[in-house]
Amino acid sequence: MTRFFKPAFWRQPGMHPVRAGIGAVAGLALTAFVTALFIPDHSALPYLLAPLGASAVLIFALPAAPLAQPRAVIGGNILSALAGVTAALLIREPMLAGPVGAGVAILLMQGLRVLHPPGGAIALVAVFGGEAVRAAGFSYALLPVGLNSLLLVGTGIVFNNVAGSPYPHRLPKPDEPKPQTQDDVAVDRSGFTRQDVEAALDRMEDRPVITVDDLDRLLRDVEAKAFARRTPVPLCLDIMSRDVVTCHADDRAEDALAELDRRHVSALPVLDSHDRVVGLASRGVLAGASGQSVRDVMQTGACIAAADSPAAALAPILSDGVHHQAVIIWNNGGLAGLVTQTDLLAALWRRADD
Secondary structure, eight states: OGGGGSOSSOOOOTTHHHHHHHHHHHHHHHHHHHHHHTOSOTTSSOSSOTHHHHHHIIIIIOTTSGGGSHHHHHHHHHHHHHHHHHHHHHOSOHHHHHHHHHHHHHHHHHHTTOOOTHHHHHHHHHHHSOHHHHHHGGGGGIIIIIHHHHHHHHHHHHHHHHTTOOSSOOOOOOSSOOOOSSSOOHHHHSSOOHHHHHHHHHTOSSOOSOOHHHHHHHHHHHHHHHHHHHSOOOBHHHHOBOSOOOEETTSBHHHHHHHHHHHTOSEEEEEOTTSBEEEEEEHHHHHTOTTSBHHHHOBOSTTEEETTSBGGGGTTTTTSSSOSEEEEEOTTSBEEEEEEHHHHHHHHHHHHHO
């Protein structure tokens, strides 16, 4: 019996709950204030719809959720409003018009891939919201619903990005494109593919609310950690090259390319003004970047690993067809060394030989 009362949601880390609450206050207050300017008679149409409180929960507390993306918030709310108004006009009995409007709203949102839970309440407000809402007719979908949704999303974009939570949510894309061949990259040929993830999701009756790309990235991260645990090759610091040529983020791309040619290397770790690693600049991205700084074209994120992490954890990164080396850093962000595909292959081969 106690399992029914266990938390069904994970605890958000750090200051995220506080930031989400502050964001919701700012977003809803701004939305109400601006919308009120377009509705002179505040006793008629509401200038802040109650279902927007639920939209705020998604936008500020779960900005990466598919249900919280701008397309879902704006499209889902407007579609639901249109469904509710249509039901109210065609069905005279509100007790039937309300459920029909909400049901049609759900059908439309799922069919057009703009599912947003508060939309169901938006449709009910169109039926039970009083004479002013019914008199507004289809314009209710634009004012206040459309304007409320646009303002809340706009506030969410500004606030979340300033607070460090990218919104709208997008997966990071590598700066260097994958080879344009018919073959899958090595990591897909030896493991699961994106099509496998899509097929698994399609077979689930209760499909989780997560994008294919997010789930694919999550599974690959789990697979990498499991591989590193099963394959105890040395740490990154044990196999890395230590005599590494570097450049700075503010250097010109042509100067960095000239240094690559002079030292006969294929990539340079990029340092900031405090000599902390901020990325990697390869020949491929530097060659076409004349007139730009290294900061404008460098790769970030996936190509950087901690010195005390297992070298086997680099296997998915260095076999994705994009990254050919990983920059290794100390705990303070300083440069420790560089691990190439050759370094990793040699370590794995030595482990197999042992």
